[in-house]
Every structure is written in C-alpha cells, then in structure tokens.
Amino acid sequence: MTTEEMLVYTALNAWKLVTDRFDSVIAPLSEAQLQKQVAPGKNRLLYLVGHLTAVHDRLFPLLGLGDRLHPELDEIYITSPDRAFSDPVPAAALKQAWSDVNGKITAAFEKLTPAQWLEKHTAVSDEDFAKDPTRNRLAVLISRTHHVAFHTGQAALMK
Numbered sequence: 001m002t003t004e005e006m007l008v009y010t011a012l013n014a015w016k017l018v019t020d021r022f023d024s025v026i027a028p029l030s031e032a033q034l035q036k037q038v039a040p041g042k043n044r045l046l047y048l049v050g051h052l053t054a055v056h057d058r059l060f061p062l063l064g065l066g067d068r069l070h071p072e073l074d075e076i077y078i079t080s081p082d083r084a085f086s087d088p089v090p091a092a093a094l095k096q097a098w099s100d101v102n103g104k105i106t107a108a109f110e111k112l113t114p115a116q117w118l119e120k121h122t123a124v125s126d127e128d129f130a131k132d133p134t135r136n137r138l139a140v141l142i143s144r145t146h147h148v149a150f151h152t153g154q155a156a157l158m159k
Contacts (some may be wrong), residue, residue, distance in 0.1 A: 002114070003035075004114035004115075004128050005114055006039050006157070007114070008112075008114045008117050008138070011117075011138060011141055011142060011145070012106075012109055012110065012141075014142075014145050015106070015109065015141060015144075015145045016106060016128075016148045017153060018145050018148050019056075019102050019106070019148055021152050021156075022052065022148055022151065022152040023098070023099070023102070024157060025152060025156050026045065026049055027095065027096070027153060028094060029045065030091075031090075031091045031092075033045070033091055033158070034046040034049065034091050035154070036158055038154040038155070038157065039154075039159060041084040042082075044082055045155055045158055046086045046087065046091055046094065047082040047083075048151050048154065048155060049091075049094050049095060049098055050073055050076060050077035050089065050094050050150055051077040051078065051151070052074035052098065052147075052148055053068065053070065053073060053094065053098045053101050054076075054077045055076050055078065055144065055147065056098075056101050056102060056105055056144065056148075057069055057071070057073065057105075057145065058068050058074075058078075059105050059140070060104075060105065060108070061122060061135050062121050062122055062123055062140060063108075063121055063122070063140060064121070064122055065108040065109075065129075066108065069097070069100060069104065069124070070097050070101065073089070073097070074128050076088060109141065112143060113114045113135070116137065117134070117136065117137050117138040117141070118136045118137070118138060119136060119137055120133075120135060120136055121135065121136065121137050121139075122136075
C-alpha cells in the first residue's frame with residue numbers, strides 16, 4: 001500500500017469507526033429514549049439522528065458522488081431548530097434513513113482513489129481551490145468525521 005493509500009485508508013477507517021459507534025448508540029434506543037435531550041434545553045437525540053442523516057446526505061452532491069437520498073430532511077433537521085416541527089419522521093424511519101445514507105456514502109467513499117480525494121469539492125471555486133488546495137474532498141471527510149464524533153459523545157452520555 002502506498003503512503004497516499006494508507007492516509008486515505010486511515011481517514012476512511014476513522015469515518016467508519018465513528019459512524020458505526022453512533023449507530024451502536026442509537027440503534028437500541030426506543031422512541032421514548034430518543035425524545036430525551038442531550039442536556040436541558042438542548043437538542044433531543046431524535047433531532048441529532050435527523051441532523052446527522054441530513055448532513056451526511058448532503059455529502060453526495062458536495063463531493064460530486066451523486067444525488068441525495070433524503071433532501072426533505074433539510075428543513076426539519078438543518079435549517080430549523082429542534083421542535084420547530086412535531087416529529088414528521090418516525091424514529092424507526094429516521095434510523096433507517098441514517099443507515100441507508102451512511103451505507104451508500106461509505107460505499108461511494110471506498111471507490112475514490114487517493115488522487116480523487118485530493119480534488120476540490122463542489123462548494124469551492126476553481127480560483128479559491130488554486131489558492132488553497134486543502135479545500136478538498138478529504139478535508140470534508142475529516143470535518144464530517146469530527147462532526148459525527150462530537151454528536152456521538154453527546155448521544156453516548158444519554159445512555
């Protein structure tokens with residue numbers, strides 16, 4: 001394995017570890033348990049599941065990997081705060097969406113070569129990328145891995 005392949009392999013393993021860890025925290029939880037807030041006045045676990053699902057779903061177009069599976073989740077779990085809507089997506093359906101999005105995006109990640117990981121993502125212009133080539137797909141993967149790790153810590157405290 002080349003150095004570049006090992007770096008990508010390491011980043012992908014971190015992604016899988018963290019998303020699997022979040023999944024293992026939320027999978028056994030009931031609807032009632034998902035209604036708990038991570039802290040008084042903060043988001044409920046159900047909202048975090050929807051939020052992370054929507055954020056990960058946005059990775060498809062951001063990284064040029066295809067169409068989204070659940071764009072309908074954006075208004076509920078990204079642009080609006082928790083409880084702005086009265087849980088329009090049942091917990092079981094939200095858990096399934098989480099699983100579907102992560103399975104498909106991870107499979108797409110595994111097909112990228114190290115050189116493709118270093119290509120620009122779709123939210124950066126050619127000019128800005130020329131000035132800062134670290135605004136690449138790999139940087140997005142690392143950022144999103146940290147994001148889900150943060151929320152995994154919140155969810156784990158609820159057990």
